[in-house]
Amino acid sequence: MELSYLSILVFLPAIGAALVAFIPGLSAGVIKRMAAVASFIPLALAIALFAAFDRSPAAAGLIQFEEKLPWIGPLNAYYHLGVDGLSLPLLLLTALLGFLAVLISWKVNLRVREYFAWLLLLETSILGVFASLDLLLFFIFWEIEVIPMYFLISIWGTGRREYSATKYVIYTLFGSAFMLAGILAMFFTTGSLSMVDISQQGLGMAQSVMRPAPIFLLLIIAFAVKLPVFPLHTWLPDAHTDAPTAVSVMLAGVLIKMGGYGMIRLPLSFFPDVARQYAQFLVALAIIGVLYGAAVTMRQTDVKRMVAYSSISHMGYVLLGIFALGQVSLTGAALQMFSHGVVTGLMFALAGLIIHNIHERNLNKLGGLARQAPVMAVVFSIAGLASLGLPTTSGFAAEFLVFVGSFTSTAFPGIQVYTLLGVLGVVVTAGYILWMVQRVFYGPVKEEFNGVKDADALEKVYTFVLVAVIMLVGIYPAILTDVIRLGVSPVVGLLGG
Amino acid sequence: MNLLLLMPELVLVAFAIAVVLLDLAVSNKRSLGVISLVGIVISGGVSIALWGGSYPAIFNNMMAVDNFALFFKLLFLGVAFLIILASADYVHRMERFQGEYYAMVLLATLGAMLMAATADLISIYIALELTSISLYALVGFLKDPRSSEASLKYLLLGAISSAVLLYGMALVFGFTGETQLGAIAASIQSASLTSSPALLLGVLLMVAGFGFKIAAVPFQMWVPDVYEGAPTPITGYLSVASKAAGFAVIMRVFFTAFGAPQLSLDWGLIFAVLAVISMTIGNVAAIPQANIKRMMGYSSVAQAGYLMIGLAVMGVSPVTEVLGRSGVIFFLASYALTNIGAFIAIIAISNRVQSDLIADFAGMGKRAPLVALGLSLFLISLIGMPPAAGFMAKVYIFNAAVQHGLIWLVVIAVVNSVISAYYYLRVVRVMWFGEPVSGERVPSTASLRLALTLSALGVLFIGIAPGPVMRLAEIAARMFAF
Numbered sequence A: 001m002e003l004s005y006l007s008i009l010v011f012l013p014a015i016g017a018a019l020v021a022f023i024p025g026l027s028a029g030v031i032k033r034m035a036a037v038a039s040f041i042p043l044a045l046a047i048a049l050f051a052a053f054d055r056s057p058a059a060a061g062l063i064q065f066e067e068k069l070p071w072i073g074p075l076n077a078y079y080h081l082g083v084d085g086l087s088l089p090l091l092l093l094t095a096l097l098g099f100l101a102v103l104i105s106w107k108v109n110l111r112v113r114e115y116f117a118w119l120l121l122l123e124t125s126i127l128g129v130f131a132s133l134d135l136l137l138f139f140i141f142w143e144i145e146v147i148p149m150y151f152l153i154s155i156w157g158t159g160r161r162e163y164s165a166t167k168y169v170i171y172t173l174f175g176s177a178f179m180l181a182g183i184l185a186m187f188f189t190t191g192s193l194s195m196v197d198i199s200q201q202g203l204g205m206a207q208s209v210m211r212p213a214p215i216f217l218l219l220i221i222a223f224a225v226k227l228p229v230f231p232l233h234t235w236l237p238d239a240h241t242d243a244p245t246a247v248s249v250m251l252a253g254v255l256i257k258m259g260g261y262g263m264i265r266l267p268l269s270f271f272p273d274v275a276r277q278y279a280q281f282l283v284a285l286a287i288i289g290v291l292y293g294a295a296v297t298m299r300q301t302d303v304k305r306m307v308a309y310s311s312i313s314h315m316g317y318v319l320l321g322i323f324a325l326g327q328v329s330l331t332g333a334a335l336q337m338f339s340h341g342v343v344t345g346l347m348f349a350l351a352g353l354i355i356h357n358i359h360e361r362n363l364n365k366l367g368g369l370a371r372q373a374p375v376m377a378v379v380f381s382i383a384g385l386a387s388l389g390l391p392t393t394s395g396f397a398a399e400f401l402v403f404v405g406s407f408t409s410t411a412f413p414g415i416q417v418y419t420l421l422g423v424l425g426v427v428v429t430a431g432y433i434l435w436m437v438q439r440v441f442y443g444p445v446k447e448e449f450n451g452v453k454d455a456d457a458l459e460k461v462y463t464f465v466l467v468a469v470i471m472l473v474g475i476y477p478a479i480l481t482d483v484i485r486l487g488v489s490p491v492v493g494l495l496g497g
Numbered sequence B: 001m002n003l004l005l006l007m008p009e010l011v012l013v014a015f016a017i018a019v020v021l022l023d024l025a026v027s028n029k030r031s032l033g034v035i036s037l038v039g040i041v042i043s044g045g046v047s048i049a050l051w052g053g054s055y056p057a058i059f060n061n062m063m064a065v066d067n068f069a070l071f072f073k074l075l076f077l078g079v080a081f082l083i084i085l086a087s088a089d090y091v092h093r094m095e096r097f098q099g100e101y102y103a104m105v106l107l108a109t110l111g112a113m114l115m116a117a118t119a120d121l122i123s124i125y126i127a128l129e130l131t132s133i134s135l136y137a138l139v140g141f142l143k144d145p146r147s148s149e150a151s152l153k154y155l156l157l158g159a160i161s162s163a164v165l166l167y168g169m170a171l172v173f174g175f176t177g178e179t180q181l182g183a184i185a186a187s188i189q190s191a192s193l194t195s196s197p198a199l200l201l202g203v204l205l206m207v208a209g210f211g212f213k214i215a216a217v218p219f220q221m222w223v224p225d226v227y228e229g230a231p232t233p234i235t236g237y238l239s240v241a242s243k244a245a246g247f248a249v250i251m252r253v254f255f256t257a258f259g260a261p262q263l264s265l266d267w268g269l270i271f272a273v274l275a276v277i278s279m280t281i282g283n284v285a286a287i288p289q290a291n292i293k294r295m296m297g298y299s300s301v302a303q304a305g306y307l308m309i310g311l312a313v314m315g316v317s318p319v320t321e322v323l324g325r326s327g328v329i330f331f332l333a334s335y336a337l338t339n340i341g342a343f344i345a346i347i348a349i350s351n352r353v354q355s356d357l358i359a360d361f362a363g364m365g366k367r368a369p370l371v372a373l374g375l376s377l378f379l380i381s382l383i384g385m386p387p388a389a390g391f392m393a394k395v396y397i398f399n400a401a402v403q404h405g406l407i408w409l410v411v412i413a414v415v416n417s418v419i420s421a422y423y424y425l426r427v428v429r430v431m432w433f434g435e436p437v438s439g440e441r442v443p444s445t446a447s448l449r450l451a452l453t454l455s456a457l458g459v460l461f462i463g464i465a466p467g468p469v470m471r472l473a474e475i476a477a478r479m480f481a482f
Helices: A003-022 A026-050 A088-105 A112-131 A135-144 A144-157 A162-190 A195-205 A212-226 A237-241 A245-255 A255-271 A274-300 A303-323 A325-357 A374-387 A396-407 A415-441 A458-477 A478-495 B006-023 B031-052 B068-086 B091-117 B120-141 B145-176 B180-191 B197-214 B225-230 B232-257 B260-285 B292-318 B323-353 B371-385 B391-404 B407-433 B446-464 B466-480
Strands: A066-074 A077-083
Touching: A003 A066, A003 A077, A003 A088, A003 A112, A026 A088, A026 A112, A026 A245, A026 B323, A066 A135, A066 B466, A077 A112, A077 B006, A088 A245, A088 A255, A088 A325, A088 A458, A088 A478, A088 B225, A112 A135, A112 A144, A112 B323, A112 B446, A135 A255, A135 A396, A135 B391, A144 A162, A144 B120, A144 B407, A162 A195, A162 A212, A162 A237, A162 B391, A162 B407, A195 A374, A195 A478, A212 A255, A212 A274, A212 A374, A212 B120, A237 A245, A245 A255, A245 A325, A245 B466, A255 A303, A255 A325, A255 A478, A274 A303, A274 A478, A303 A325, A303 A396, A303 A415, A303 B031, A325 A374, A325 A396, A325 A458, A325 A478, A374 A396, A374 A415, A374 A458, A374 B091, A374 B292, A396 A415, A396 A458, A415 B197, A458 A478, A458 B091, A458 B120, B031 B068, B031 B091, B031 B407, B068 B091, B068 B232, B068 B323, B068 B466, B091 B120, B120 B145, B120 B232, B145 B180, B145 B197, B145 B225, B145 B407, B180 B232, B197 B232, B197 B260, B197 B292, B197 B407, B225 B232, B232 B292, B232 B323, B260 B292, B260 B407, B260 B466, B292 B323, B292 B407, B323 B371, B323 B407, B323 B446, B323 B466, B371 B391, B371 B407, B371 B446, B391 B407, B391 B446
Parallel strands: none
Antiparallel strands: A066 A077
């Protein structure tokens, strides 16, 4: 019998969380080391799975490393895990950021035991979302994520943390309430909870006729809250800004990707025809998100809030890529999710470093730090350039694919106009990123920042790792797109294009 | 043979009497609790032995010994077991009447068990009164002004509701000439009474009477005051056993006696409407509550609303579908564990800080971490979030509703669940983020810890692997002797 790699990968952090939480008398240092181990093994496993993943064209649409056990008989639910080209990169990303988040949290000294327990539990729930193939299991992981998030933001956050945490929870629960209704409707229509079966056999297995459009909309709303799609985005700036650094990294890095992933996996794969009808509407929302997000980012003075708003803009590209409904655009969207995860993860890590080391988060009061903190300046600049999509960074590859894909898409007439408007967003992005880098690191050197600490050894390690990933994907995107393609092509096949 | 099948109840009667008598003789009152627990375990063992068999109805079709009844008997016994464990720390407040307290709990449980089994209007009424009268007394056991007021209020409103119920029963009897449920159904069928307005009035009055028991809006007025005034273990008992018994009776009566298609559509709609207003009003009214027992009171009103979705489903297609019934049964089992657990945790905390105010739960995450963790789990379960039992309960019952085309009802219910998150999470927030008034630990006794652990494990088990309990619920829902 084969080892259940995916189960181990998903549940190791949770086991770590339980150990950290319940073994009495652990010192803070031991807890941190345990957390590092409990999140490093999943990372190593994820890399191994990524390497072992069958990339041959024949594997398109196949689920690999599958595990399936009967779980709840009366509901026909299975404990069903597996990955394909769509979920594997995100699983890898989660494992990577999950491990780095532990390193980023190394200086946390408040209620250490609880903090790392929640952080590890958070990782398990996100890994579970990307690995599950059963709708009920997927939903459970999706919901569980809220609980650690709530505690992490409320206890270890800053600013109006309790307000932000509550807002986050209420938004998420509203979204998932709609999702639950949608999932039950799917179950009623098809008698199955298996994502694979439903998307492959479609509504052909329908036992009764329930109109697909309402179910599609229920599911879309749920994921739109998470992605987030304008106008459901207002939880994001608050939650990202007030969360502790490592949690912002997880939130921007992988949590919001659950929205994009879910959209492709559920509504798009289940209801390709309905998706076609609503494509124009959703692409329009995507472009509004891109431009509105970019415009609002311009106006921010808080370094974390700025990065947060830029996420809204960047997630607009994901939505654009998804609902351009083409092979290239969908590949771009999936790559953009990975790329944004790494880039924004890095930016939040650096924003956290700035706030921690310099005790100042207002962009107008910062300045000239390139002299005093050169390492941070260089790394931040690279992250910024990746964020605005400079060639040789991952951002370029992803955005390029999205734009080419949507420009050549046949989803609906006139998508080219939308695409061009979207490209405009890149220009604005370049503006605010460069302006931000300039305001923080360049300009006259300020006396009061003399003697601030630059990144220490540990901080160099995790920022350099992220930079390396950004460059690797930027220079050789095929390392990911070869995998993504296998996951995207069956979806495109369903869409009939 | 009849008496043999009645063994679970007879055991309980014997132990109730024994406890009262022993109370005169023994000085260590703690042993009375232990004896009660022994009685419950024996009665439960007998019930388990009877499970799965197909027995004839006993006493001239007055009582059924089917899996449905046995499931509920076990449920009530389990609840009583946990409540008595949780009371051990509490009864010292009622120095003189500990024996009576335990005996009353046993008798109330006996009444609830009979309610789940009886299949005749007369015995239903008697069983209901047995439970109610025991509970009237138990609510007033603290003998302070608030407790006495609660007891009086409960008695008066309870008496009115019993009268309404009796009037409804009288109308049904008048039109059908029968009191036995199966015979009523036959009579309705043969005399084609399904659209008779007078019979419908009788049904409506019975809904009102039972509605009081399950605390459905608009029959919930007694809930906040009684919940607040009663001794906390009894509040927990009320919120679970009394409600579950009400639902058991409703399911048997409405399904068996009023299961005719035309008629059931009518009461199905009534329950759908009651479900919507119960969950909405319960959730909205719970938000501003400062006292946790009052909040739990309104929460239990809202939970009754979710439960009634299952009844509405039964009305939609009563004959073929067991989904609605098994949905209600499974929900009740999850809810019972969850709510009892929550009340045990509340007892553990409020008994020590001498306050039921939510504000006084501040900092319990530091002062009593395990109890606070448990209470958080139960509250999350009440919201209906995984990995707790409440989530599976909602999925299961909502699924039944979607299968019958009641998706509008499900959408209202899920939105309600989100509203409820606000007030449940407020307690969690206060416990974990509030500043404690003192750094002093809040200790809890071994029996409380045991009760808390049992219910927490149960909630997690049902939440993660609900299959076995769902199957039991399905068996119970299917095996209806009438």
